[in-house]
Amino acid sequence: MSGEFELIARIRSALARRGDRVLRAGGDDAALVRVEGISATSIDAFVEGVHFRLATTSLGDLGHKCLAASLSDLAAMGAIAGEAYLALGLPPNVGEREALELVAGAERLAAETAVTICGGDLTVANELFVVVTAVGYAESEDVLVTRAGAGAGDLVGVTGRLGGAGAGLILLERKEHGLPVDVGESLIERQRRPLPLLDAGRALAGAGATAMIDLSDGLASDAERIGEESGVALEIELARLPLDEGVDAVAEAVGRTGIELAASAGEDYELLFTAGAAAKEEIERAALAAGTPVTWIGRTLEGDGVRLLDESGEPRPLQGWDHLARRSSSPRRERA
Amino acid sequence: MSGEFELIARIRSALARRGDRVLRAGGDDAALVRVEGISATSIDAFVEGVHFRLATTSLGDLGHKCLAASLSDLAAMGAIAGEAYLALGLPPNVGEREALELVAGAERLAAETAVTICGGDLTVANELFVVVTAVGYAESEDVLVTRAGAGAGDLVGVTGRLGGAGAGLILLERKEHGLPVDVGESLIERQRRPLPLLDAGRALAGAGATAMIDLSDGLASDAERIGEESGVALEIELARLPLDEGVDAVAEAVGRTGIELAASAGEDYELLFTAGAAAKEEIERAALAAGTPVTWIGRTLEGDGVRLLDESGEPRPLQGWDHLARRSSSPRRERA
Numbered sequence: 168m169s170g171e172f173e174l175i176a177r178i179r180s181a182l183a184r185r186g187d188r189v190l191r192a193g194g195d196d197a198a199l200v201r202v203e204g205i206s207a208t209s210i211d212a213f214v215e216g217v218h219f220r221l222a223t224t225s226l227g228d229l230g231h232k233c234l235a236a237s238l239s240d241l242a243a244m245g246a247i248a249g250e251a252y253l254a255l256g257l258p259p260n261v262g263e264r265e266a267l268e269l270v271a272g273a274e275r276l277a278a279e280t281a282v283t284i285c286g287g288d289l290t291v292a293n294e295l296f297v298v299v300t301a302v303g304y305a306e307s308e309d310v311l312v313t314r315a316g317a318g319a320g321d322l323v324g325v326t327g328r329l330g331g332a333g334a335g336l337i338l339l340e341r342k343e344h345g346l347p348v349d350v351g352e353s354l355i356e357r358q359r360r361p362l363p364l365l366d367a368g369r370a371l372a373g374a375g376a377t378a379m380i381d382l383s384d385g386l387a388s389d390a391e392r393i394g395e396e397s398g399v400a401l402e403i404e405l406a407r408l409p410l411d412e413g414v415d416a417v418a419e420a421v422g423r424t425g426i427e428l429a430a431s432a433g434e435d436y437e438l439l440f441t442a443g444a445a446a447k448e449e450i451e452r453a454a455l456a457a458g459t460p461v462t463w464i465g466r467t468l469e470g471d472g473v474r475l476l477d478e479s480g481e482p483r484p485l486q487g488w489d490h491l492a493r494r495s496s497s498p499r500r501e502r503a
Numbered sequence: 504m505s506g507e508f509e510l511i512a513r514i515r516s517a518l519a520r521r522g523d524r525v526l527r528a529g530g531d532d533a534a535l536v537r538v539e540g541i542s543a544t545s546i547d548a549f550v551e552g553v554h555f556r557l558a559t560t561s562l563g564d565l566g567h568k569c570l571a572a573s574l575s576d577l578a579a580m581g582a583i584a585g586e587a588y589l590a591l592g593l594p595p596n597v598g599e600r601e602a603l604e605l606v607a608g609a610e611r612l613a614a615e616t617a618v619t620i621c622g623g624d625l626t627v628a629n630e631l632f633v634v635v636t637a638v639g640y641a642e643s644e645d646v647l648v649t650r651a652g653a654g655a656g657d658l659v660g661v662t663g664r665l666g667g668a669g670a671g672l673i674l675l676e677r678k679e680h681g682l683p684v685d686v687g688e689s690l691i692e693r694q695r696r697p698l699p700l701l702d703a704g705r706a707l708a709g710a711g712a713t714a715m716i717d718l719s720d721g722l723a724s725d726a727e728r729i730g731e732e733s734g735v736a737l738e739i740e741l742a743r744l745p746l747d748e749g750v751d752a753v754a755e756a757v758g759r760t761g762i763e764l765a766a767s768a769g770e771d772y773e774l775l776f777t778a779g780a781a782a783k784e785e786i787e788r789a790a791l792a793a794g795t796p797v798t799w800i801g802r803t804l805e806g807d808g809v810r811l812l813d814e815s816g817e818p819r820p821l822q823g824w825d826h827l828a829r830r831s832s833s834p835r836r837e838r839a
Contacts, residue, residue, distance in 0.1 A: 201541060
């Protein structure tokens with residue numbers, strides 16, 4: 168037989184691990200899974216040169232990161248991650264070994280997060296693309312959080328620390344150009360291998376978060392999505408943003424500020440959420456118990472849009488920051 | 504806002520129709536669907552120049568066909584189609600209007616098949632690609648059919664008529680080159696807008712089919728998949744293949760035979776299945792009641808592989824036919 172079927176056979180054997188729910192995976196027209204309650208399904212497409220560059224991303228890291236970004240969407244709903252499916256477009260420079268590295272990177276993260284990669288599709292293509300379908304579950308709609316539930320007067324919170332993935336990308340690009348990278352292996356790790364906050368997402372949903380989104384495009388842009396879907400304005404105090412250690416130094420070395428990276432560089436895959444003031448302490452406790460601190464960075468108001476306030480309380484315009492959000496997992500369209 | 508968000512908003516409004524099961528679609532990190540029983544999930548990737556060419560495929564037809572091919576996978580399991588998700592990679596020559604045509608083509612078929620297109624992703628890309636995730640359901644595993652259930656001594660059957668999609672492609676390519684196309688609008692229609700046999704698939708599953716697959720790559724190749732998964736050999740009598748009207752004439756005009764197209768050209772999206780002899784009449788009745796006749800074309804045996812027998816009962820080698828299976832939805836890999 169031709170190489171395509173051999174590669175499929177090798178991928179199937181690399182993905183032989185199965186969750187209890189999975190009845191049939193691989194080798195059939197469709198994967199079969201036992202389901203009950205509510206399913207949450209997220210689709211993310213990643214294209215070389217748009218969302219990643221192989222010059223700074225290994226195939227193993229790419230597999231990890233594409234799955235992580237998709238599972239992060241499930242985290243942002245408060246869902247329990249279940250299955251994932253991979254569609255790969257493989258150009259001539261990505262051979263069998265490289266394709267298996269990509270799959271192995273995804274499978275390692277899947278094993279860590281108790282996700283079963285149940286199938287997918289392979290095709291030749293002129294450019295490398297990865298499309299991940301991630302499916303999660305919840306017992307009922309009540310335990311899930313959408314982007315649409317924020318009310319005026321809610322607090323705005325964020326998990327963990329920000330700017331690390333953006334700073335890590337700067338460091339990787341410096342390495343690529345042979346420049347010294349004194350600090351920042353942990354920042355590079357945040358860029359290379361983000362972790363989806365599945366436990367934190369469920370904890371926040373259970374503790375009363377009213378709306379939630381994961382930070383893929385950058386805080387300013389993702390906050391707009393909550394505002395649009397919930398019909399509220401968000402006001403965020405930039406000085407409160409919790410920065411990863413070393414972000415300021417990396418940003419300053421390239422003429423930016425740590426706050427800029429934290430607000431706009433994206434790919435941190437932390438969770439941005441809203442909650443009523445009454446839920447404040449329970450949210451803090453639940454998030455810590457799930458392994459991550461939360462920081463309160465603003466509030467919601469009647470109206471629309473996102474206002475980023477500087478230290479003196481003055482609005483800082485969004486314009487001019489867009490160019491920083493270069494490799495998000497969001498759709499990108501030039502005007503036709 | 505940038506063009507990307509405008510296009511997403513227009514696509515969301517083109518996909519506003521919702522099945523009862525769907526709780527939230529679009530505008531969030533994940534779509535939410537109420538589920539129970541068994542889910543069947545199929546992923547299919549389609550790339551320009553590999554699976555289709557825009558020279559012979561309109562964007563509306565492409566949207567229809569990609570969804571049809573994915574729903575056909577659900578038909579081959581005997582599942583009830585539920586939701587679909589579209590990931591689109593859009594190159595510069597595919598603008599907003601073209602993207603909306605593609606989505607509208609998919610949405611028309613979704614409406615006809617009671618499927619909800621619940622979401623997806625958009626990205627810029629250098630080549631057009633479409634990845635469809637299709638999700639179907641069944642009350643229990645017992646009412647579904649895999650590729651793995653055929654036993655030695657089963658009959659092999661096929662729905663409908665074969666070769667039409669392959670002949671239609673030949674006619675479209677003749678049109679492209681300015682050659683006359685006297686016959687064959689119905690053949691072209693089979694190529695442009697195949698219909699997934701969802702009702703027939705459920706009927707066959709309910710009537711005792713032991714293994715089933717849809718004919719996307721071509722009968723010879725798809726029959727091998729059943730043989731591999733079930734651990735049996737298949738023997739198919741070529742003279743019994745039910746040809747679409749006009750296939751012989753089109754094939755002969757390009758130096759082939761109708762049987763060759765029926766056995767290897769693919770994209771007919773009919774269902775190939777096996778069944779015990781005791782189920783023969785019930786299978787025939789159930790398929791007719793679901794709107795399609797079946798034809799018995801062979802049998803399964805101990806062993807492996809597929810033998811195609813000519814009219815004198817001699818095996819006809821598969822070699823030399825592979826080049827016909829040009830634009831299947833199956834993975835294609837060159838050796839690295």
